[in-house]
Every structure is written in C-alpha cells, then in structure tokens.
Amino acid sequence: MTTDLIGITMGDPAGVGPEIIVKSLAAMSPEARRGIRIYGNRDSLAAAEAVLATGLDLAALDVAHVEIPGARPAFGKLDPRCGEACYRFIALAVQDAMAGRIGCIVTAPINKAALNAAGHHHDGHTGLLAHLTGTPRCHMLLASERLSVIHNSTHVSLRDAIARATTERVLETIRAGHRHLVRLGMAAPHIAVAGVNPHCGEGGLFGSEDDDQITPAVAAARAEGINVEGPISADTVFHRAYTGAFDLVxxxxxxxxxxxxxxxxxxxxxxxSVGLPIDRCSVDHGTAFDIAGRGIADNGNLDHALAYAARLTASRRR
Known part of the structure; x- marks a missing residue:
C-alpha cells in the first residue's frame, strides 16, 4: 500500500460529521483536496454546506456516494438508516484500503446506538474495523502532542477489564505500542505500564493483579529489548508522561x-487503531447531536486526525 490518498468516512449523517468534513476541506488548497476521498452521502454534505456557506465546490470532490433511502435524515435525530449508512461508508472504505486504493482511513464519529439499531452489533469503530478486516484483536491508541495512551481493554465493564489484564494481553499491548512508535520514527520509545489497582496493589493489600499478572508482562517485554517500566501507579504515571518521562502509557x-x-x-x-492490516485514525469526539446542523461544530480535531493520517501514509512508504 503506497498511495497517499486519504479516505474520510462521513460518520453518522445526523451528527456533526458532514459539517466538520466540509469545514476542513473548505480550508484546504485545491491540491490538498485532491488527496482526499469521502465515503459518505452527497445530500448530507450539501445540507451541511447549506448551513455553513463555505463556498466549497461539492461537485469537484471525490465522493464514494452511498445512497440513504427515503428523505434525508434530519440532523440531531437518532435514525437506524444512519446506522446502516455508517456501516456501509466504513465497509466501502475498508474494502478500498485493503485493496491499496487508499493509504489511510480517517473516520468521523458514529453513533453506537444507531449502528446497533441497524443490526450491526459492534462496540464502535475499533470492533467494527477488526470484524471487517478479520483481525482477532486491535488496540485503541489515543495520541496527543504531550501524552499518548494505548489501551489494554476499552468498551467492556470494569469487571471484565480487570479480568483482561492478563500477562499475555498486557505483553501484547506493550508490543503493539512499541511497534507503532518505532514505525513513526522513534528508535527506542520509552513506555510506561499503568497498574490496575490503587498504588499497584500496595504489595497485595489492594489486590494481587499487578504483582501476579502485569509485572511478568513488563519483565517479558524488557527481555525482548523494549524500553518499558511498570507497573506504575495510575495516579502518577500520566503526569510523568505528560511532563516528558514517557512516550506512551x-x-x-x-x-x-x-x-x-x-x-x-x-x-x-x-x-x-493499532494492529489492523490497514491504517485508521479518527477524531476523538462523538456525533454531538445537540449541535449538529447548526454550523458551529469545530473541525480542529479532524484536522489533527488528517495530519496524523499523513504521518501514517509517509511511514508506510518508508
């Protein structure tokens, strides 16, 4: 996969996805817009432009159009048709990414209730993308300028999350985070592993998971040459990472x-999303039904996601 073309999935048509896409593309140069393909619905983009009045020439955009039956879904309303549309936008983008026709997918927000109402029972983008690509497990990594975090578990109950803090899973998560940062150009990223219990269990007083399960995972990763420390109490590790001690938690x-x-x-x-056979990154916010269609949604997060996607496509070339 060597193309620099970035695909944006529109997300829920009733949410802010159409607006932030229109805003971001309107601010780009025509040359930059030629590097973008939108997987979405032209009517929803037109409705967003009608509110925003950016002057963006929608006809000139590369849009993989997906029809939504019936009247255009209203902004801010939960609609199973939107859940089905979200699924089809993403499935089409994954198909193109797997075939090498786009280099990275950037996803606008979906509504999990709408997705499930349409019969697609996934916990969100990460689970859906794993399903569509046949990936047994992938990881959610949240990246920002001064703090980045990769998760050992995400959309499960706290009880289940503790059960998943096994040596094997924690080691796999450490490896995934390490590989990702090396790919982005860090020769020896410094990784911290947060403890699962208060004060990492305080020697077993508050639970033994940190000593019995997490410590062996860290030791195994260090034996592989990964620069990792832990477990470190969660009430201090994020501050330490934010002030420069670690590249990833x-x-x-x-x-x-x-x-x-x-x-x-x-x-x-x-x-x-780390560990998929394709590259995907996303905004880190929801559909914002309460402000959708009002023209006030901020597209800054989408701009950051597009910039990260450009880093991923460049690293794939290397």
Missing amino acids: VAQYHDQGHIPIKLVAFDTAVNV
Missing part, C-alpha cells in the same frame, strides 16, 4: 486512559 481500561487524555487534549487527541 499502557492503560488497563477505558476510563483510566481516556480521562487524562480528555483532560489535557480534549480538542486535539487522535484515536488510532
């Missing part, structure tokens, strides 16, 4: 990793 569950990232990089963090 392995978080054991969804909120452990998401909360610090949302605190320090709410508008700039990029969601990256």
Whole structure:
C-alpha cells in the first residue's frame, strides 16, 4: 500500500460529521483536496454546506456516494438508516484500503446506538474495523502532542477489564505500542505500564493483579529489548508522561486512559487503531447531536486526525 490518498468516512449523517468534513476541506488548497476521498452521502454534505456557506465546490470532490433511502435524515435525530449508512461508508472504505486504493482511513464519529439499531452489533469503530478486516484483536491508541495512551481493554465493564489484564494481553499491548512508535520514527520509545489497582496493589493489600499478572508482562517485554517500566501507579504515571518521562502509557481500561487524555487534549487527541492490516485514525469526539446542523461544530480535531493520517501514509512508504 503506497498511495497517499486519504479516505474520510462521513460518520453518522445526523451528527456533526458532514459539517466538520466540509469545514476542513473548505480550508484546504485545491491540491490538498485532491488527496482526499469521502465515503459518505452527497445530500448530507450539501445540507451541511447549506448551513455553513463555505463556498466549497461539492461537485469537484471525490465522493464514494452511498445512497440513504427515503428523505434525508434530519440532523440531531437518532435514525437506524444512519446506522446502516455508517456501516456501509466504513465497509466501502475498508474494502478500498485493503485493496491499496487508499493509504489511510480517517473516520468521523458514529453513533453506537444507531449502528446497533441497524443490526450491526459492534462496540464502535475499533470492533467494527477488526470484524471487517478479520483481525482477532486491535488496540485503541489515543495520541496527543504531550501524552499518548494505548489501551489494554476499552468498551467492556470494569469487571471484565480487570479480568483482561492478563500477562499475555498486557505483553501484547506493550508490543503493539512499541511497534507503532518505532514505525513513526522513534528508535527506542520509552513506555510506561499503568497498574490496575490503587498504588499497584500496595504489595497485595489492594489486590494481587499487578504483582501476579502485569509485572511478568513488563519483565517479558524488557527481555525482548523494549524500553518499558511498570507497573506504575495510575495516579502518577500520566503526569510523568505528560511532563516528558514517557512516550506512551499502557492503560488497563477505558476510563483510566481516556480521562487524562480528555483532560489535557480534549480538542486535539487522535484515536488510532493499532494492529489492523490497514491504517485508521479518527477524531476523538462523538456525533454531538445537540449541535449538529447548526454550523458551529469545530473541525480542529479532524484536522489533527488528517495530519496524523499523513504521518501514517509517509511511514508506510518508508
């Protein structure tokens, strides 16, 4: 896969996806826009442009159009037709990425309830992309300028997340994060592994998972030559990473990793899927039904995701 062409999936047509795409493309040069293919619905893009009035020539865009039956879905309303459209946008983009016709997929936000209402029972983009590519497991990595986090588990209950903090899974997550950063040009990335229990269990007083399961994973990764430390108490490790001590933190569950990232990089963090046979990154926000169709959605996060996608396509060439 050597093409630099980036595919943007429009996300839920009732959300802010159409607006942020129109805003981002309107700010690009015509040359830059030629490097973008949109997987979406032209009517929804036209509705967004009608609100924004950017002057963007929609007819000149490269759009892989997916028809939505019936009247155009209203902005801000949950609609199973939008869930089906989301699925078809993504499936078509994955097909092109697997065939090498695009170098990276950038996804605008989907609504999980709409996706499931359409009969596609996945926990979000990461699970759906793993399903479409036949990948047993991939990892969610949230990247920002000063803090990046890769998750050992994401959309599961806290009880299940603790059960998944096994030596094998933690080691696999460390390896995945290491490979990703090396690919982006870091010769020896410094990785920290967060503990699952308060104070890493305090010697077994608050649980034994850190000593019994996470410590052996870190030792095994170090034996492979990976520059990794841990487990480190979660109440300090993210601050240390933010101030430059680590390039990446392995978080054991969804909120452990998401909360610090949302605190320090709410508008700039990029969601990256690591371990797929294709490249994908995404905005790190939702469909924002409450403001959809009003023309006030901020496209800055999409711009960051597109910039990260450009890094991924460049690294694939190398």
